[in-house]
Structures are given as structure tokens and as C-alpha cells.
Amino acid sequence: MSEPEIAPSEQPEMEEDTGAPIPVRVVGGQQVSAPEFGSLRTYVITATSPPQQILPQSNNRDQARVLVFNGTGAAAGAFVLVGSRQQVMNSQGGQLLNGTNLEIKTSQEMWLTSDGSNTMIVTVLDERYAAE
Secondary structure (H helix, E strand, C coil), rough: CCCCCCCCHHCCCCCCCCCCCCCCCCCCCCCCCCCCCEEEEEEEEEEECCCCCEEECCCCEEEEEEEEEEEECCCCCCCCEEEEEEHCCCCCCCEEECCCEEEEECCCEEEEEEECCCCEEEEEEEEEEECC
16 A cells, blocks of 8 residues: 655645754753762771761761671671760660661761670761752
8 A cells, every 4th residue: 555645735844954953841851869979988896896976967968878797706686786976875776787778868977886795897878969
């Protein structure tokens, strides 16, 4: 089956290509943003390690992740304590066990200490936006 022919008088007129840009308006576009800075740090926490700050207070934080792994000779149920400075200095706070992948979406600082018996490895990723 062949296509019908269009008479010359019915053909749409084509504008001559001038090479000028054609303005286009994008509607409903999606803007993607990602943090400008990211830092990774690994801590080896022994039974005698003093409490230490693992995340500073940052109003520009997008998110942070805390990953916990057993160190050499760590017993089953070994953990690290995380929380505010006051909590950690008083052996309080949250217990993070081996295999924990904790996402943090707050701007507050975070401290870390051992359970007093085991060696643990903690890796921290801190993603931040540039200060405005």
C-alpha cells in the first residue's frame, strides 16, 4: 500500500534554517543536588580508648553514616556506644553492634566510646553542603 501524494499547494511551508537557537521552556524539570563535601574516617576503638567526637555539629550536613565492624577478638554481642558527649562520657547512649549501618540526618555532634571490653572498627561518612 503506497502513501497518498500531497499536492504542492497542501504541503506545509518550511521555514529556512537560520542557525539561530530556538528558545525552549522546560516544564516540570527535576533539579538534582548532591552534597559538595564528603569525608570518610575510620576509628579503631579498643577497650581502653577514650571517648571521641566522630561527627562535629554541622548545620550543613546532608546525612552521615556510621558503619560498625567487629575488631580482632571481639566477643559476640560486642558494641560501641554513640550519642551526645554527655551520654558517652557517662557510658550511656545507643549501642551499635557489629554490622550496624546507621543513617544520621541531624546536625548535632556525635561521640563514640567502647563497651569497655572489645575492639571495634567504626567507619564514618559525613556528607555536607557548602556554607552559604
